[in-house]
Amino acid sequence: MSVKLHDNYDNLVKNYLFSEIAKRVKAYTEANPEKKIIRLGIGDVTQPLCKTVTDAMAKAVEEMGVQDTFRGYPPEWGYDFLRNAIVEHYAKRCRASLKMDDVFVSDGAKSDCGNIVEIFGDNEIIIPDPVYPVYLDSNIMQGRRVTFIQANESNLFLPSPDGIEGGNYIIYICSPNNPTGAVYNKEQLTKWVEFARKTSSIIIFDSAYEAYISSDEPKSIYEIDGAKECAIEICSLSKSAGFTGTRCSWTIVPTELMVGDKSLNAMWARRQATKFNGVPYIIQRGAEAALSDEGRKECMAQVEYYMRNAKLIADMFKEKGVFFTGGVSSPYIWFKVPEGYTSWEFFDKLLNEVQIVGTPGSGFGKNGEGFFRLTAFGSYENTLEAVERLKKVF
Amino acid sequence: MSVKLHDNYDNLVKNYLFSEIAKRVKAYTEANPEKKIIRLGIGDVTQPLCKTVTDAMAKAVEEMGVQDTFRGYPPEWGYDFLRNAIVEHYAKRCRASLKMDDVFVSDGAKSDCGNIVEIFGDNEIIIPDPVYPVYLDSNIMQGRRVTFIQANESNLFLPSPDGIEGGNYIIYICSPNNPTGAVYNKEQLTKWVEFARKTSSIIIFDSAYEAYISSDEPKSIYEIDGAKECAIEICSLSKSAGFTGTRCSWTIVPTELMVGDKSLNAMWARRQATKFNGVPYIIQRGAEAALSDEGRKECMAQVEYYMRNAKLIADMFKEKGVFFTGGVSSPYIWFKVPEGYTSWEFFDKLLNEVQIVGTPGSGFGKNGEGFFRLTAFGSYENTLEAVERLKKVF
Numbered sequence: 001m002s003v004k005l006h007d008n009y010d011n012l013v014k015n016y017l018f019s020e021i022a023k024r025v026k027a028y029t030e031a032n033p034e035k036k037i038i039r040l041g042i043g044d045v046t047q048p049l050c051k052t053v054t055d056a057m058a059k060a061v062e063e064m065g066v067q068d069t070f071r072g073y074p075p076e077w078g079y080d081f082l083r084n085a086i087v088e089h090y091a092k093r094c095r096a097s098l099k100m101d102d103v104f105v106s107d108g109a110k111s112d113c114g115n116i117v118e119i120f121g122d123n124e125i126i127i128p129d130p131v132y133p134v135y136l137d138s139n140i141m142q143g144r145r146v147t148f149i150q151a152n153e154s155n156l157f158l159p160s161p162d163g164i165e166g167g168n169y170i171i172y173i174c175s176p177n178n179p180t181g182a183v184y185n186k187e188q189l190t191k192w193v194e195f196a197r198k199t200s201s202i203i204i205f206d207s208a209y210e211a212y213i214s215s216d217e218p219k220s221i222y223e224i225d226g227a228k229e230c231a232i233e234i235c236s237l238s239k240s241a242g243f244t245g246t247r248c249s250w251t252i253v254p255t256e257l258m259v260g261d262k263s264l265n266a267m268w269a270r271r272q273a274t275k276f277n278g279v280p281y282i283i284q285r286g287a288e289a290a291l292s293d294e295g296r297k298e299c300m301a302q303v304e305y306y307m308r309n310a311k312l313i314a315d316m317f318k319e320k321g322v323f324f325t326g327g328v329s330s331p332y333i334w335f336k337v338p339e340g341y342t343s344w345e346f347f348d349k350l351l352n353e354v355q356i357v358g359t360p361g362s363g364f365g366k367n368g369e370g371f372f373r374l375t376a377f378g379s380y381e382n383t384l385e386a387v388e389r390l391k392k393v394f
Numbered sequence: 395m396s397v398k399l400h401d402n403y404d405n406l407v408k409n410y411l412f413s414e415i416a417k418r419v420k421a422y423t424e425a426n427p428e429k430k431i432i433r434l435g436i437g438d439v440t441q442p443l444c445k446t447v448t449d450a451m452a453k454a455v456e457e458m459g460v461q462d463t464f465r466g467y468p469p470e471w472g473y474d475f476l477r478n479a480i481v482e483h484y485a486k487r488c489r490a491s492l493k494m495d496d497v498f499v500s501d502g503a504k505s506d507c508g509n510i511v512e513i514f515g516d517n518e519i520i521i522p523d524p525v526y527p528v529y530l531d532s533n534i535m536q537g538r539r540v541t542f543i544q545a546n547e548s549n550l551f552l553p554s555p556d557g558i559e560g561g562n563y564i565i566y567i568c569s570p571n572n573p574t575g576a577v578y579n580k581e582q583l584t585k586w587v588e589f590a591r592k593t594s595s596i597i598i599f600d601s602a603y604e605a606y607i608s609s610d611e612p613k614s615i616y617e618i619d620g621a622k623e624c625a626i627e628i629c630s631l632s633k634s635a636g637f638t639g640t641r642c643s644w645t646i647v648p649t650e651l652m653v654g655d656k657s658l659n660a661m662w663a664r665r666q667a668t669k670f671n672g673v674p675y676i677i678q679r680g681a682e683a684a685l686s687d688e689g690r691k692e693c694m695a696q697v698e699y700y701m702r703n704a705k706l707i708a709d710m711f712k713e714k715g716v717f718f719t720g721g722v723s724s725p726y727i728w729f730k731v732p733e734g735y736t737s738w739e740f741f742d743k744l745l746n747e748v749q750i751v752g753t754p755g756s757g758f759g760k761n762g763e764g765f766f767r768l769t770a771f772g773s774y775e776n777t778l779e780a781v782e783r784l785k786k787v788f
Contacts, residue, residue, distance in 0.1 A: 002562060002594045002653045002654055003514060003515075003517045003562045003563070003564060003594060003595065003596050003653055004514060004515030004516060004517050004562070005513065005514055005515055005653055005656055005658075005661065006512060006513050006514055006515055006661075007515060009513070009661055009664065009665075012664065012668075044466035044467050045466055046464070046466065047461070047464070048458060048459050048460055048461050048463075048464040049458045049459050049464070050459075051459065053459075054455050054456070054458060054459035057455045057458075057676065058452055058455045058456070061448050061451045061452045061455060061676075062448070062452070064442060064443045064448060064451075064639065064640065065442050065443050065444075065445065065447075065448035066442055067441070067442050069442075070440070070441070070442040070443070070636075070639075071639040072438035072439055072440065072638040072639050073438050073638045073639060074639055074641075107501055107670075107671070108670070108671040110669065110670065110671045111669055111670055111671065114668065114669035115669065118400060118535070119399065119400050119403070120397060120398060120399055120400055121397075121398030121399055121400055121401060122398060123397045123398050134668060134669075137668045138668055138669050141512070141665065141668060141669070168396060168397045168398070169397070170397060200396045200397060201397065202397050242464075244466040244467045245458065245464075245465040245466050245467060245468055245674065245675045246458065246674050246675070246676065247468075247671065247672070247673070247674045259396045259397055259399055260396055262399055264399075267399065267400075267403055270403065270406065271403075271535065274406075274508065274528060274531045274532055274535060275504065275505055275508035275509065275528075275532050275535070276501075276502070276504070276505055277501070277502040277504045277505065277641065278641070279641070280639065280640050280641045280674065280677055281639045281640070282451065282455075282640065282676065282677070283674055283676070283677070
């Protein structure tokens with residue numbers, strides 16, 4: 001006999017995607033040390049933090065070293081100064097009106113995407129295929145039943161609720177989407193909100209890429225009427241302010257969101273107060289600065305830098321008549337690989353023929369087979385050269 | 395119909411301890427605005443971060459603002475520089491030999507104390523009474539069966555495994571203990587390790603107060619032979635380096651720790667990689683500095699500052715012949731309230747008669763009734779005055 005382990009871990013499919021990429025790139029580099037490889041596979045930012053943010057953090061570091069301004073335990077839900085800055089961000093940039101009590105500051109969207117299901121019982125989870133693998137893995141770890149909805153070329157990788165039977169679902173929606181770059185418009189999101197309300201389902205809306213939206217698609221689910229009664233939103237500064245290594249995000253659980261007589265806001269507040277001890281003061285000051293007018297201006301200059309890269313790639317595919325999604329309102333370009341190739345075969349072709357590293361779409365789900373993801377997070381110079389090389393393949 | 399919520403949240407007893415304290419203090423202050431209250435109830439540090447730490451973080455902030463030294467996603471298990479510094483800390487200061495792979499850097503002991511049970515199935519949990527409330531609450535949230543073992547005056551608040559039947563338990567041990575300040579010696583801890591090995595149980599050892607140990611009690615469970623095969627250790631810089639608002643801790647899951655053919659190290663690695671995205675680079679540099687020789691020296695000067703306060707209080711109780719634990723090797727002093735008082739009645743007496751705020755022991759569990767916690771985290775001047783006032787009560 002021994003202690004029991006969590007069986008659900010056995011149901012996890014080990015995701016070899018990024019380790020397999022690393023392995024193949026290493027083998028190629030060792031065999032061809034003279035070749036210059038361009039990496040457009042990463043989903044990580046590369047531009048440094050902007051000055052408004054580092055100034056604010058430097059000041060906070062100083063405060064922490066002085067008796068009178070030292071801060072101990074932060075509030076588990078975030079300092080009021082940051083929760084207010086987030087409310088203002090929604091009012092100014094997302095056409096959504098929130099209250100400070102709706103906002104929970106956290107250390108990352110990845111943590112919250114997984115932890116949020118802790119407040120729910122054993123409901124059926126709806127996840128689009130392909131998608132960011134964390135939704136699936138964290139729900140399998142929790143022992144949840146997952147149903148996939150199909151995202152594919154015919155719906156431009158934007159599945160609708162049409163045809164979904166039953167109800168009481170927890171539904172993950174990511175827009176702009178990782179990995180497809182597809183963005184829901186207001187009409188499409190309204191359909192999801194109406195579906196959730198009609199079927200007593202809850203939407204978990206991942207808006208981590210909101211800053212990349214350049215047209216009038218909703219940056220927040222709360223731009224849709226009735227969303228406060230059926231949706232939780234998870235957002236992050238990772239991609240909008242380069243915070244992947246600085247770690248700050250938030251989750252919105254509106255006080256209006258009730259299940260029967262239970263407030264989900266109160267449940268999440270209790271969960272966070274019990275199992276989380278808040279985000280470092282220094283980081284919260286950086287986050288506040290990133291959301292200020294000056295900070296956002298500097299951050300958006302970086303977003304535009306990445307989007308110039310995205311446009312270079314997207315324009316090339318347009319010119320070549322290759323089907324793709326993203327590239328507009330998203331740092332990802334998700335394209336169809338040429339006839340006769342699997343995603344991994346095309347990975348090898350790109351690596352061997354033009355020394356470009358991307359991400360095989362099949363790594364994000366069954367429907368990703370035959371597709372491929374490139375990202376705009378490289379340097380402008382490298383992206384320019386990558387596009388010239390790609391032209392030779394198509 | 396609606397989505398199902400997590401029923402276990404209904405089993406949580408709402409802990410009114412600190413809100414009730416705040417309410418009573420507020421009422422008293424409003425009625426007696428001229429009285430000076432001394433707060434010895436807080437479990438939070440008050441001394442600022444030491445210079446070695448703020449220097450390291452200021453440098454890291456600078457690096458994050460420059461292209462060449464910017465860092466994106468951190469490794470989910472911590473940067474090697476910090477994991478190595480932690481291994482060295484154990485070698486130099488805890489007589490324990492670990493490997494880098496055993497170490498997982500995290501944002502707080504509170505998070506890990508709760509999250510760690512995710513890798514286990516439905517085992518019986520053993521928790522001492524009284525104890526830090528997070529062990530109980532996070533296990534109830536997870537739907538676990540909790541059994542209390544009795545800590546009391548007769549065992550000096552250091553319960554032993556004698557008399558525990560059965561096995562396959564998950565056992566929480568906190569030494570130096572919060573709230574009792576009691577510290578296990580090597581012989582006592584050896585008994586626990588032997589019990590765990592004999593009964594196929596796992597110990598979760600909370601060593602957050604290790605820096606306060608001034609004699610030769612173990613600072614780490616891994617000072618005990620065989621502990622790597624049966625124990626996980628959770629430690630934090632909150633109390634040793636004033637990191638309550640800076641947030642950095644670690645969990646040790648030795649690669650030697652197996653359940654059947656399953657490696658708990660591999661399971662925790664997978665859990666963290668899926669549901670956590672690492673600690674900010676800036677904070678990890680601060681943590682590394684706190685563990686350096688110079689950093690530790692500065693931090694220990696603060697620990698000594700607090701321990702001077704603890705000694706003032708402990709000496710007074712010794713003089714008065716009041717039973718207490720802690721005060722040595724712990725920033726907490728846990729004393730028996732005078733005959734005829736409950737913990738809360740004594741709280742009122744201290745507040746009303748000598749304007750001292752402490753924490754009623756009954757807030758930490760059934761066995762805390764009739765006891766009271768004071769902390770050494772105040773200023774020296776206030777503690778000195780508090781002791782003079784306390785003398786009038788005893």
